[in-house]
Amino acid sequence: MMLLMVVRRMKLILDRGEIQDYSLEGSDGRQLSEMTVGIIGAG
Numbered sequence: 001m002m003l004l005m006v007v008r009r010m011k012l013i014l015d016r017g018e019i020q021d022y023s024l025e026g027s028d029g030r031q032l033s034e035m036t037v038g039i040i041g042a043g
Contacts, residue, residue: 007032 008029016022
């Protein structure tokens with residue numbers, strides 16, 4: 001879930017929400033298909 005929040009730039013969106021700026025400018029996310037994702041597990 002955290003990975004999806006990072007990809008969608010949720011920190012930027014939440015910070016803007018605090019100051020009541022609900023514009024979508026600059027908050028568009030990235031495609032996972034364009035990224036390299038490593039999965040690390042223990043077990």
